[in-house]
Amino acid sequence: MTEEKYMRRCIQLAKNGHANVSPNPMVGAVIVCDDKIIGEGYHIRYGEAHAEVNAIRSVKDESLLKRSTIYVSLEPCSHYGKTPP
Numbered sequence: 001m002t003e004e005k006y007m008r009r010c011i012q013l014a015k016n017g018h019a020n021v022s023p024n025p026m027v028g029a030v031i032v033c034d035d036k037i038i039g040e041g042y043h044i045r046y047g048e049a050h051a052e053v054n055a056i057r058s059v060k061d062e063s064l065l066k067r068s069t070i071y072v073s074l075e076p077c078s079h080y081g082k083t084p085p
Contacts, residue, residue, distance in 0.1 A: 002035065003071070006030050006032055006037070006071040007071055007073065009028070009030050009037070009040070009071075010027075010028035010029060010030050010051075010071050010072060010073035011028060011073050012028065013028030013029070013030070013040055013041070013042040013051070013073075014026040014027050014028035014042050014043070014051070014073045014074075015028075016028075016042050016044070017042050017043045017044055017045070020044060020045040020046065021043050021044070021045065021046050022046065023046070024043060024046055025043075025074055026042070026043065026073075027042060027043045027050065027051040027072065027073055027074045028040075028041070028042040028043075028051055028072070028073045029041050029042070029051040029052045029054070029055035029070060029071065029072045029073070030055065030070070030071045031055050031056065031058075031059055031065070031068050031069070031070050031071075032068060032069050032070075032071065033064045033065075033067060033068040033069075038059050038060070038061070038064055038068065039055045039056060039057075039058040039059035039068075040055055040058055041053070041054025041055030041056070041057065041058055042054060046082070047082040047083065048083070049083060050083060051072060051073070052070060052072055053083075055070065056070075
């Protein structure tokens with residue numbers, strides 16, 4: 001059930017990019033450590049950083065990343081375009 005909570009938050013975050021990400025999809029990401037959200041991000045604008053990058057950048061204590069889980073509302077990008085995967 002916890003995973004569903006984090007995925008719902010990813011979808012909420014993704015909707016923030018609604019007006020600016022086309023033709024790309026809306027994507028949200030949440031980073032969780034010890035059952036606590038430590039980072040969040042979404043794809044803000046076409047051609048700019050992906051949701052995962054924005055979520056990682058939002059984490060205040062980067063030492064937590066090694067033992068964290070990232071939840072993403074869409075499979076991470078694996079091709080090169082305006083931004084790398």
